[in-house]
Amino acid sequence: MIRKYPNLSKPIQIGNVTFRNRMFSAPMGGTDITADCCIGPASKAFYEYRAKGGAGAVTVSECTVHPETDGSHAYRLDLKVPDSLSSFTYTADAIRRHGAIPSVELSHSGQYAGTYLADKNKKGRLAQWGASDGVRPDGVEVKALTQEMIDDIVKAYGNAAGLAKRAGYQMIMVHGGHGWLLNQFLSPYFNKRTDKYGGSLENRCRLSIEVLKSVRSAVGEGFPIEFRMSGSELFEEGYDLAEGVEIAKQVEPYVDLIHVSVGTYQRGFGDTHPSMFREHGCNVYLAAEIKKHVNKPVATLGGLNDPEQMEEIIASGKADVVEMARALLADPYLPRKIMANQEQDIVKCLRCFTCMAERAATTTRRCTVNPVIGRELDGMEVTKALQSKKVVVVGGGPGGLKAAHTAALRGHDVILLEKEAQLGGILKSEQAISFKHEMYELSGTYAKQAQDAGVDIRLNTPGTKETVEELCPDAVIIAVGSSPIVPGIEGIRGDNVIIINDYYLKKDQVQDEVVIIGGGLAGCEGAIHLAWEGKKVRLIEMREELAPDANVRHRPLLLKELEDNVEIHTGLRAAKVTAEGVVCQDKDGKEVLIPGHTVICAVGQRANRQVAEQLLDTAPYVVEIGDCVRASTITTAVYQGYHAALDI
Numbered sequence: 001m002i003r004k005y006p007n008l009s010k011p012i013q014i015g016n017v018t019f020r021n022r023m024f025s026a027p028m029g030g031t032d033i034t035a036d037c038c039i040g041p042a043s044k045a046f047y048e049y050r051a052k053g054g055a056g057a058v059t060v061s062e063c064t065v066h067p068e069t070d071g072s073h074a075y076r077l078d079l080k081v082p083d084s085l086s087s088f089t090y091t092a093d094a095i096r097r098h099g100a101i102p103s104v105e106l107s108h109s110g111q112y113a114g115t116y117l118a119d120k121n122k123k124g125r126l127a128q129w130g131a132s133d134g135v136r137p138d139g140v141e142v143k144a145l146t147q148e149m150i151d152d153i154v155k156a157y158g159n160a161a162g163l164a165k166r167a168g169y170q171m172i173m174v175h176g177g178h179g180w181l182l183n184q185f186l187s188p189y190f191n192k193r194t195d196k197y198g199g200s201l202e203n204r205c206r207l208s209i210e211v212l213k214s215v216r217s218a219v220g221e222g223f224p225i226e227f228r229m230s231g232s233e234l235f236e237e238g239y240d241l242a243e244g245v246e247i248a249k250q251v252e253p254y255v256d257l258i259h260v261s262v263g264t265y266q267r268g269f270g271d272t273h274p275s276m277f278r279e280h281g282c283n284v285y286l287a288a289e290i291k292k293h294v295n296k297p298v299a300t301l302g303g304l305n306d307p308e309q310m311e312e313i314i315a316s317g318k319a320d321v322v323e324m325a326r327a328l329l330a331d332p333y334l335p336r337k338i339m340a341n342q343e344q345d346i347v348k349c350l351r352c353f354t355c356m357a358e359r360a361a362t363t364t365r366r367c368t369v370n371p372v373i374g375r376e377l378d379g380m381e382v383t384k385a386l387q388s389k390k391v392v393v394v395g396g397g398p399g400g401l402k403a404a405h406t407a408a409l410r411g412h413d414v415i416l417l418e419k420e421a422q423l424g425g426i427l428k429s430e431q432a433i434s435f436k437h438e439m440y441e442l443s444g445t446y447a448k449q450a451q452d453a454g455v456d457i458r459l460n461t462p463g464t465k466e467t468v469e470e471l472c473p474d475a476v477i478i479a480v481g482s483s484p485i486v487p488g489i490e491g492i493r494g495d496n497v498i499i500i501n502d503y504y505l506k507k508d509q510v511q512d513e514v515v516i517i518g519g520g521l522a523g524c525e526g527a528i529h530l531a532w533e534g535k536k537v538r539l540i541e542m543r544e545e546l547a548p549d550a551n552v553r554h555r556p557l558l559l560k561e562l563e564d565n566v567e568i569h570t571g572l573r574a575a576k577v578t579a580e581g582v583v584c585q586d587k588d589g590k591e592v593l594i595p596g597h598t599v600i601c602a603v604g605q606r607a608n609r610q611v612a613e614q615l616l617d618t619a620p621y622v623v624e625i626g627d628c629v630r631a632s633t634i635t636t637a638v639y640q641g642y643h644a645a646l647d648i
């Protein structure tokens with residue numbers, strides 16, 4: 001066969017190991033870390049999923065090498081802990097049996113010990129050891145590591161690497177980036193030492209090189225070692241790309257793959273994990289520059305998910321390997337689809353940060369577009385139902401489409417009724433918001449999957465009690481979504497007002513000065529988009545807080561974009577829309593005019609209860625999902641749609 005993406009699909013030899021392709025699964029933290037820091041069964045399944053999906057390598061995330069001076073990262077590989085070696089071995093097996101190369105990331109959080117724990121208070125019981133004495137931004141005191149401690153840490157890296165090799169890992173990733181210990185030594189900002197580890201670049205690289213030598217002596221020649229580094233720290237007092245190049249040159253003799261990430265986790269989360277506000281591949285330039293100065297293979301990553309772009313990165317020699325984290329949560333089968341020329345079936349990551357926010361909230365993982373994530377043990381494959389049933393899904397939004405696709409995969413005879421001429425439900429409105437285009441595309445991907453699985457999609461067909469009953473279904477899934485709330489204020493039906501859901505239809509009518517009523521997620525994202533389009537945007541919010549419905553990872557990045565681009569007015573209640581703008585009342589009842597020639601109303605969504613309720617008795621088995629139950633997130637709709645279909 002002729003592969004459309006020959007460069008991504010090409011094997012690569014690193015050290016004495018051959019990897020089946022150039023698409024690697026970047027390290028991601030597991031979900032059920034046992035009390036003694038072993039890899040729990042859910043995490044094993046989490047890593048296995050990406051091996052099944054065709055990644056060339058799957059990296060198990062941060063393994064603490066020296067618990068005596070660390071306490072942030074997840075796992076421990078330690079013979080003193082009874083289940084440690086076996087849990088690592090079972091996980092390596094689970095990755096290897098699908099043809100991927102298992103790798104494990106060895107790490108030390110240094111002065112940031114404790115920042116990563118769900119129980120943050122535990123940091124009080126940890127000693128925070130870093131390159132130099134100091135005080136962290138959160139007020140925690142940091143002590144400089146002594147020579148004796150450094151020697152012990154270096155030895156510990158070697159011990160962990162040796163055990164990892166014994167457990168079946170075929171590559172070691174040494175984490176030298178993102179602001180953790182090795183990065184703290186590399187960085188002129190963190191490292192103020194005056195001994196052989198501080199000052200010159202050569203001295204700042206010394207600890208990394210000692211660690212790499214220790215790992216090498218444990219694993220032997222030819223065993224691949226990947227060094228994860230930040231190409232630039234991207235803040236003024238940190239090191240820049242020019243120094244990043246020099247660091248790469250220093251470590252090159254001791255490694256087999258130079259993995260170029262960026263930033264420090266604590267100072268630039270949105271650089272290390274490029275958000276939806278950034279271009280795909282915005283960090284590739286760092287790897288490309290470093291690659292010009294080294295001879296060892298180089299890996300790049302950061303917001304990558306587009307096959308064309310990734311193919312070009314390898315073809316043009318910007319990097320030898322592409323790594324992905326979030327894209328392989330959204331679709332673990334992305335590498336297999338690329339190799340099989342099935343790129344149109346890839347479910348793309350939305351960069352919504354649900355994955356990372358869920359970890360912060362519940363210590364589990366979740367993915368908006370992939371309901372299996374974090375719940376892999378409950379079953380990674382959709383299995384056929386014992387008996388084929390006739391299923392009607394009412395509503396072609398993300399939840400309805402996911403339900404229809406899943407039900408069809410189970411062998412049911414599925415009809416999907418959509419009242420409008422286009423599928424997608426609420427996602428249709430995302431097509432005009434530049435940085436949310438992938439959310440819109442999701443409906444196209446889900447629709448294709450449903451169609452390919454045999455769903456009979458009927459557009460312009462409202463799912464009423466009569467139309468549904470006429471079809472005599474065995475089961476009905478009600479996914480009729482929500483409608484925008486329109487506040488009963490004077491002037492809201494005027495020609496100068498656009499309901500945010502209709503913005504994509506009316507965007508040409510938007511004048512240069514815009515007032516947005518409503519500072520929830522939709523209003524804030526709309527405001528940023530319009531400001532990016534060059535409009536003068538004023539945002540009105542009744543409460544003091546903006547976007548409380550945004551998740552903890554997305555929200556700070558969203559607020560920063562708002563701060564840079566939008567005029568914000570909190571504590572104002574919209575009272576009347578006029579041709580001049582929106583007349584508001586402040587807390588003292590005083591009238592204030594917020595000027596603007598176009599007004600966009602974004603005050604939230606209300607569940608379509610009436611439509612849903614009339615369908616409750618249309619079949620022996622009826623289930624309601626998504627926004628029509630309660631206006632919520634795409635994550636909820638997709639998860640409920642998937643499980644509703646599994647229950648039939």
Ligand SMILES: Cc1cc2nc3c(=O)[nH]c(=O)nc-3n(C[C@H](O)[C@H](O)[C@H](O)COP(=O)(O)O)c2cc1C
Binds near residue numbers: 030303324
């Ligand atoms: C859910 C999740 C967990 C992560 N856990 C780790 C980790 O344990 N160690 C690490 O070095 N990076 C971790 N990262 C960072 C990724 O390896 C990667 O550098 C980052 O997400 C950018 O790649 P992406 O844009 O393809 O997601 C994590 C990222 C995500 C999304």
